[in-house]
Amino acid sequence: MNQGKLYLVPAPLDFGCDTQAPLQQVMPLGTIEVAARLSAWICENAKSTRAYLKRISELQSLSHALQALQIQELPRAVHKKGDHAGNFDARPLLLAAMQGHDIGLVSEAGMPAIADPGSSVVRAAHDLGLQVVALSGPMSLMLALASSGLNGQNFAFVGYLPQDGGERAQRIRELESLALKTGQTQLFIETPYRNAALLQALLQTLQGNTRLALSCGLTLEQAWSRSAQVSAWKRDKPAAPLDLPTVFCLGR
Amino acid sequence: MNQGKLYLVPAPLDFGCDTQAPLQQVMPLGTIEVAARLSAWICENAKSTRAYLKRISELQSLSHALQALQIQELPRAVHKKGDHAGNFDARPLLLAAMQGHDIGLVSEAGMPAIADPGSSVVRAAHDLGLQVVALSGPMSLMLALASSGLNGQNFAFVGYLPQDGGERAQRIRELESLALKTGQTQLFIETPYRNAALLQALLQTLQGNTRLALSCGLTLEQAWSRSAQVSAWKRDKPAAPLDLPTVFCLGR
Numbered sequence: 001m002n003q004g005k006l007y008l009v010p011a012p013l014d015f016g017c018d019t020q021a022p023l024q025q026v027m028p029l030g031t032i033e034v035a036a037r038l039s040a041w042i043c044e045n046a047k048s049t050r051a052y053l054k055r056i057s058e059l060q061s062l063s064h065a066l067q068a069l070q071i072q073e074l075p076r077a078v079h080k081k082g083d084h085a086g087n088f089d090a091r092p093l094l095l096a097a098m099q100g101h102d103i104g105l106v107s108e109a110g111m112p113a114i115a116d117p118g119s120s121v122v123r124a125a126h127d128l129g130l131q132v133v134a135l136s137g138p139m140s141l142m143l144a145l146a147s148s149g150l151n152g153q154n155f156a157f158v159g160y161l162p163q164d165g166g167e168r169a170q171r172i173r174e175l176e177s178l179a180l181k182t183g184q185t186q187l188f189i190e191t192p193y194r195n196a197a198l199l200q201a202l203l204q205t206l207q208g209n210t211r212l213a214l215s216c217g218l219t220l221e222q223a224w225s226r227s228a229q230v231s232a233w234k235r236d237k238p239a240a241p242l243d244l245p246t247v248f249c250l251g252r
Numbered sequence: 253m254n255q256g257k258l259y260l261v262p263a264p265l266d267f268g269c270d271t272q273a274p275l276q277q278v279m280p281l282g283t284i285e286v287a288a289r290l291s292a293w294i295c296e297n298a299k300s301t302r303a304y305l306k307r308i309s310e311l312q313s314l315s316h317a318l319q320a321l322q323i324q325e326l327p328r329a330v331h332k333k334g335d336h337a338g339n340f341d342a343r344p345l346l347l348a349a350m351q352g353h354d355i356g357l358v359s360e361a362g363m364p365a366i367a368d369p370g371s372s373v374v375r376a377a378h379d380l381g382l383q384v385v386a387l388s389g390p391m392s393l394m395l396a397l398a399s400s401g402l403n404g405q406n407f408a409f410v411g412y413l414p415q416d417g418g419e420r421a422q423r424i425r426e427l428e429s430l431a432l433k434t435g436q437t438q439l440f441i442e443t444p445y446r447n448a449a450l451l452q453a454l455l456q457t458l459q460g461n462t463r464l465a466l467s468c469g470l471t472l473e474q475a476w477s478r479s480a481q482v483s484a485w486k487r488d489k490p491a492a493p494l495d496l497p498t499v500f501c502l503g504r
Contacts, residue, residue, distance in 0.1 A: 008398045025282030026388045030274075111394055114404040122401030126465075126479040134395040136278045136471060138388040142363055146260045147386045149374030152366040156408035156436065184408065213378075219388060227378040 004097035006125040007104045008112050009035050010137025011052050013219045015109035016192075017244060023055050026219045031135040035104060036060040040070040040096040044107040044117050052106065070096060074117050090124035097130050109245070110140050115159065115189060140218050141187055144247030147225040148185070148213030151251055155185035161198065168198075172205040176250060180210065185251035195242035202248070206230045211251050217244030256349035258377040259356045260364050261287050262389025263304050265471045267361035268444075269496060275307050278471045283387040288312040290356040292322040292348040296369050300360050322348060326369050342376035349382050361497070362392050367411065367441060392470050393439055396499030399477040400437070400465030403503055407437035413450065420450075424457040428502060432462065437503035447494035454500070458482045463503050469496030 012027060014020045023032070035056050043049040049071055053062065062069075078088050097103045105112045105121050111134070112118035125132050141157055158175065162168045175186040190198045195216075202212060213227035224241050226233075227249075240246075264279060266272045275284070287308050295301040301323055305314065314321075330340050349355045357364045357373050363386070364370035377384050393409055410427065414420045427438040442450045447468075454464060465479035476493050478485075479501075492498075 008395075022282075024280065026280050028276065028278050028280050028390075030277030111398045111404075113398045113401065114394055116404070118398070119401045119404055122399065123479065124401075126401055132399050132401075132477050132479075133475065134399045134467075134470070134477075136388075136390040136395070138280075139391045139394045142366055142391045142394055143260075143386040143388070146363045146365045146370075147374065147384050149365065149371045149376075149378055149384075152368070152371055153411045154409065157406065158436075159405045184410075215386075218386070223385065225384050225386075227375065227384075 002100055003130055004100050004102040005131040005133050006094065006097060006122065007034055007038065007102060008118070008122070008132065008134040009104045009106045010111045010135060010139070011106055011109050013109050013138050013140050013245065015048065017217065017220060019220060019222070021219050021221070024059055026138045028136050031137050032056055032060050034135060037063040038102055038104040039064045040101050040103045042072050042074065042093050042103060042105050042121050044074060046071045046073050048108050049106055074121070078117050078120060088120045090120040091128060093121060094124055094128060094130065097125070098128065110138065114139070115141065115157065138219050140245065140247055143218045144213070144215035144225070144249060145185065145187060147215050148227045148249040148251070150185040150211060150213060150227070150249050151183050152185070154183055155187060157187040159188060160190060161188055163194070165201070168201055169205045172202060176206055176210055179251045183252060185249055187247060187249050189247055192243055192245060195246045198248065199240070199242065202250070203230060203234055206250065213249040214240055214246055216241045216246045218247070220244065254352055255382055256352050256354040257383040257385050258346065258349060258374065259286055259290065259354060260370070260374070260384065260386040261356045261358045262363045262387060262391070263358055263361050265361050265390050265392050265497065267300065269469065269472060271472060271474070273471050273473070276311055278390045280388050283389050284308055284312050286387060287356060289315040290354055291316045292353050292355045294324050294326065294345050294355060294357050294373050296326060296359040298323045298325050301358055304358065326373070330369050330372060340372045342372040343380060345373060346376055346380060346382065349377070350380065362390065366391070367393065367409065390471050392497065392499055395470045396465070396467035396477070396501060397437065397439060399467050400479045400501040400503070402437040402463060402465060402479070402501050403435050404437070406435055407439060409439040411440060412442060413440055415446070417453070420453055421457045424454060428458055428462055431503045435504060437501055439499060439501050441499055444495055444497060447498045450500065451492070451494065454502070455482060455486055458502065465501040466492055466498055468493045468498045470499070472496065
């Protein structure tokens with residue numbers, strides 16, 4: 001019997017936002033078609049997966065009724081800590097693929113396994129000899145990096161910064177020093193309700209001629225991006241829509 | 253008069269490949285629609301931009317005849333050295349946007365300004381106060397990272413490795429040491445005709461339990477990906493289609 005494949009299925013970036021972009025505007029037809037025919041899913045959250053599949057079904061009939069789909073959630077511990085440490089054995093989740101059915105992996109927004117859980121499932125699939133196929137879709141980190149005009153030949157994504165004020169300032173100085181010395185653009189994110197505090201900390205901590213770029217609400221109608229030296233950010237104080245998902249980039 | 257916007261328009265990943273994926277399979281309708289209505293372009297290469305626009309026109313009529321489009325190439329020096337150093341003043345290329353016309357920025361494959369020229373144009377647009385809008389499409393680095401199952405909470409793209417054998421081995425050891433110590437996944441690329449030599453150098457240089465992942469021909473029918481410890485790569489010697497564009501990832 002042939003094994004099924006593991007498809008990495010991107011989700012739109014409007015998760016948790018008040019407005020949504022029409023799905024076909026940001027998601028290729030090829031991705032929508034594959035997602036519509038899968039009978040088994042592994043996901044970050046079953047409820048948001050069903051909501052996404054409902055949006056898909058408005059463009060392309062699902063091969064299986066929503067109620068008939070196998071939807072398995074990743075354990076909550078995997079979300080919280082990230083699952084790249086390699087302690088979680090995801091192989092049992094892939095049973096349907098071992099039995100010949102294609103499986104989808106999906107997170108709440110963007111690409112699974114990037115700034116989101118899922119990498120343990122991908123590793124398990126490779127260990128089981130399953131074919132892994134990543135599908136195209138909106139990728140917030142790359143949309144933000146391109147929009148920043150910062151160095152795209154050498155960049156790093158470092159996740160979240162510390163919440164404690166002192167540790168956060170120290171980490172910001174560390175990232176700035178790395179960016180200025182090596183030319184490597186540094187990307188990071190924050191939960192939306194902490195975005196304003198992070199921007200304030202960045203403007204207080206960074207040097208005036210360091211370049212800072214923000215992209216808020218990528219792919220949404222209200223999408224907003226700005227890239228300028230820190231001195232210009234301080235002078236102009238633009239009203240960025242920081243309640244939307246935001247990617248921060250700094251560099252020289 | 254209102255200023256035009258700068259749209260960052262992704263291109264399919266099959267540039268220079270013998271086979272092409274149907275455009276609508278990998279490119280969202282929203283991206284195709286914007287690209288079809290633009291009258292002015294800044295690009296890496298005018299010939300491949302016209303070929304891409306011809307593919308777009310088969311799905312969506314262009315608002316302006318191909319011959320009537322303003323297509324400006326980035327100077328060759330900007331391609332070669334990367335244009336993140338900030339010495340090239342791209343503002344004159346954006347004249348059409350200052351006069352109220354939307355402009356597209358496009359490279360030969362994937363997202364402009366990421367592992368490709370274009371960042372000087374994006375910086376110039378921000379400096380001129382133009383709105384910058386990045387459109388969704390296939391992003392090889394993120395498709396490869398997700399397919400690797402390696403740490404997607406902390407990763408870096410470092411471009412090309414040195415061509416000299418000794419320097420290359422030293423750089424590989426440096427990247428491995430960084431990945432093992434900090435957990436930061438390291439991504440890099442090579443021109444296709446050097447992919448086989450790079451893989452050989454990686455297998456000779458890396459430690460047996462370091463994890464190595466390759467994605468070849470992403471989004472193509474022949475797409476191939478594998479993620480395994482170096483010891484397993486040495487044991488199995490899989491026949492990777494290294495003549496296709498390939499992204500290399502290493503981590504723990």
